[in-house]
Amino acid sequence: MMRFSIQTIPFALVFLASGLTSVHAGEHVYSANNAKWKTECGACHLAYPPQLLPAASWRVMMTQLDKHFGADASLDAKTAAEISAFLEANAGRNKREATGKPSQRITGTRWFKQEHDEVPTRIWSSPAVKQPGNCAACHTQAERGDYSERSLRVPR
Ligand code: HEC
Ligand code: HEC
Structure with a gap:
């Protein structure tokens, strides 16, 4: 049985690495x-x-x-x-x-x-945003708790 354990290590490392990646990607999804x-x-x-x-x-x-x-x-x-x-x-x-x-x-x-x-001052008070607390104006999936870069669209 011992000889299998050395083969298990690379799989364990891949698993760990992918686990960490998904934690990072989910960082701004609440x-x-x-x-x-x-x-x-x-x-x-x-x-x-x-x-x-x-x-x-x-x-x-x-x-x-x-x-x-x-x-x-x-x-x-x-x-x-x-x-x-x-x-x-x-x-x-x-x-x-x-x-x-x-x-x-x-x-x-x-x-x-x-x-x-990085958001210019004029954007915050623009008609599309109105106030900084209006998160969904830019974070299009904010209603679902998703503030990831993927769903970010800053109005011009
Ligand atoms: C009757 C309407 C109303 C309800 C209900 C309400 N809020 Fe608010 N909330 C406001 C208003 C008005 C503001 C200020 C908006 C502004 O000036 O940016 C605000 C602002 C906030 C802010 C600050 C946002 C920022 O600019 O950073 C937080 C946090 C907040 N509310 C949390 C809550 C929580 C938690 C509840 C539920 C217990 C709640 N609110 C229910 C009206 C409401
Ligand atoms: C005018 C557009 C705009 C509004 C409104 C806005 N944001 Fe953002 N938000 C951005 C931009 C631009 C970034 C920077 C993304 C980056 O660094 O790549 C950001 C980044 C973030 C991040 C970090 C995301 C990441 O992946 O690094 C969080 C969390 C966040 N915003 C939460 C909020 C919350 C909560 C509100 C409302 C209270 C809000 N934002 C309102 C534009 C906006």
């Missing part, structure tokens, strides 16, 4: 889902992926929904608790998503600005 989050937090804008803010930001946001960026996004206590748990369980853990103090603006985080520094 698949976490919750029906209440999708409906309630997708009612006025698209449901922003929980991974794009740290848990502390979501926690603060979910306690101030009556004063949500000038809008009233209040929910009943049970729904709010379910959505909070979902957001915090899937919140961003990388340093790049955290900003020090718990910002509620994804578009205000340092990683967002760095990731988007």
Whole structure:
């Protein structure tokens, strides 16, 4: 049996390598889902992926929904608790998503600005985009949590 093990090694390496490739390709596809989050937090804008803010930001946001960026996004206590748990369980853990103090603006985080520094200022305020939080204007599959380069089309 021992002599087979040496033949297994190249296969193991190929398997490992392809595994890593697919992890990298899926890096900007956010698949976490919750029906209440999708409906309630997708009612006025698209449901922003929980991974794009740290848990502390979501926690603060979910306690101030009556004063949500000038809008009233209040929910009943049970729904709010379910959505909070979902957001915090899937919140961003990388340093790049955290900003020090718990910002509620994804578009205000340092990683967002760095990731988007190639987008000219006039594009952000153009009629096709209107505001940076309108992710789907450029990330055509954002509704499905897909922010990969593949589906990116920046309007001119
Ligand atoms: C009643 C409408 C409404 C609902 C419902 C709503 N929002 Fe918002 N949300 C807004 C408005 C208005 C803004 C600010 C838009 C702007 O000025 O860019 C905003 C902005 C945001 C931003 C910041 C986006 C950025 O620019 O980086 C996040 C994050 C966010 N909302 C999360 C949520 C979550 C989570 C829920 C569900 C609990 C939710 N929203 C439900 C109206 C709503
Ligand atoms: C005006 C067009 C535009 C809007 C609006 C926009 N983005 Fe982007 N986004 C880009 C461009 C351009 C890149 C850079 C892609 C690259 O580096 O190849 C990018 C990159 C990204 C990346 C990294 C993708 C990768 O493969 O490296 C993420 C994640 C992302 N954006 C999320 C968002 C989110 C979330 C929103 C809304 C809150 C948003 N974007 C709004 C144009 C936009």
